Amino acid sequence: xxxxxxxxxxxxxxxxxxxxxxxxxxxxxxxxxxxxxxxxxxxxxxxxxxxxxxxxxxxxxxxxxxxxxxxxxxxxxxxxxxxxxxxxxxxxxxxxxxxxxxxxxxxxxxxxxxxxxxxxxxxxxxxxxxxxxxxxxxxxxxx
Amino acid sequence: xxxxxxxxxxxxxxxxxxxxxxxxxxxxxxxxxxxxxxxxxxxxxxxxxxxxxxxxxxxxxxxxxxxxxxxxxxxxxxxxxxxxxxxxxxxxxxxxxxxxxxxxxxxxxxxxxxxxxxxxxxxxxxxxxxxxxxxxxxxxxxx
DNA sequence: TCTTGACCTCAAGTCGACTTGAAGTAGAAC
DNA sequence: GTTCTACTTCAAGTCGACTTGAGGTCAAGA
Numbered sequence: 001x002x003x004x005x006x007x008x009x010x011x012x013x014x015x016x017x018x019x020x021x022x023x024x025x026x027x028x029x030x031x032x033x034x035x036x037x038x039x040x041x042x043x044x045x046x047x048x049x050x051x052x053x054x055x056x057x058x059x060x061x062x063x064x065x066x067x068x069x070x071x072x073x074x075x076x077x078x079x080x081x082x083x084x085x086x087x088x089x090x091x092x093x094x095x096x097x098x099x100x101x102x103x104x105x106x107x108x109x110x111x112x113x114x115x116x117x118x119x120x121x122x123x124x125x126x127x128x129x130x131x132x133x134x135x136x137x138x139x140x141x142x143x
Numbered sequence: 144x145x146x147x148x149x150x151x152x153x154x155x156x157x158x159x160x161x162x163x164x165x166x167x168x169x170x171x172x173x174x175x176x177x178x179x180x181x182x183x184x185x186x187x188x189x190x191x192x193x194x195x196x197x198x199x200x201x202x203x204x205x206x207x208x209x210x211x212x213x214x215x216x217x218x219x220x221x222x223x224x225x226x227x228x229x230x231x232x233x234x235x236x237x238x239x240x241x242x243x244x245x246x247x248x249x250x251x252x253x254x255x256x257x258x259x260x261x262x263x264x265x266x267x268x269x270x271x272x273x274x275x276x277x278x279x280x281x282x283x284x285x286x
Numbered sequence: 287t288c289t290t291g292a293c294c295t296c297a298a299g300t301c302g303a304c305t306t307g308a309a310g311t312a313g314a315a316c
Numbered sequence: 317g318t319t320c321t322a323c324t325t326c327a328a329g330t331c332g333a334c335t336t337g338a339g340g341t342c343a344a345g346a
Contacts, residue, residue: 037310063302079250082247086243097236099197103226115217161334169333179293206332
């Protein structure tokens with residue numbers, strides 16, 4: 001009875017209804033039933049959507065996230081997987097920190113062109129020699 | 144004379160030749176000529192590729208990066224753009240830090256299921272209320 | 287001279303996460 | 317009872333950054 005309409009869920013979770021349908025199709029969420037055609041959801045779906053969003057920002061794919069939910073719907077997350085992700089994040093945070101500092105330097109650098117700035121060149125050289133991760137898999141960011 | 148063959152560049156830069164062709168098509172790099180069919184490159188292309196990789200890990204798109212190169216090939220990077228990216232990175236680093244700590248906690252948490260752990264639930268609630276960025280644009284990560 | 291193999295071009299395919307469009311339906315307001 | 321509107325399904329499209337495949341070419345080694 002306290003079930004939420006898809007529009008309500010979409011609004012509260014801040015995602016379009018199409019995303020909810022898509023997630024349902026992928027088995028990430030489930031609707032409790034229909035009122036007419038319309039999907040109804042248990043309010044708990046909001047927590048679940050938050051968990052999904054969280055997983056996404058941690059760099060998990062939707063498929064990985066789906067695998068984290070046990071058949072009963074309770075999250076059943078492999079602790080080693082979490083540790084591994086935490087370590088990954090650590091490395092990534094360090095990289096981004098270096099990069100941020102370099103960008104700030106380059107932005108403030110008095111050299112007429114960036115290539116004339118030693119710091120900038122050193123950064124590039126470090127990047128060239130693998131000091132900064134080469135682009136590959138993506139992690140979610142901001143809108 | 145000291146020009147590099149595409150295979151050499153690919154090997155040294157750690158990217159497949161197809162990527163070099165793709166970048167050339169996009170105007171990100173240029174070959175100095177051909178030996179037979181094969182593209183030859185000035186060794187400076189390696190620095191440029193490093194710069195491209197760097198930009199990618201900072202979250203710039205290839206199109207944005209292309210716009211950073213002046214017609215003469217010298218990088219001409221808008222300092223305000225760099226500052227803005229640095230700020231963006233800052234926020235992102237903070238988010239990832241929170242996330243990492245939460246993951247570590249969840250991994251070590253003695254609660255039988257993650258949903259029974261207060262810290263985990265608080266994290267999810269924070270995520271649900273916008274405390275953690277919703278997935279959107281992606282940033283490069285690791286292979 | 288012939289073969290080999292790495293390069294070439296161009297078009298099309300891939301991947302993940304959604305979004306969009308067309309055509310249909312049901313509950314609610316008038 | 318009719319209309320309105322927000323939902324429904326299903327297929328197809330989008331986006332970015334490449335990769336892959338088919339069919340072709342050319343320099344170098346045997």
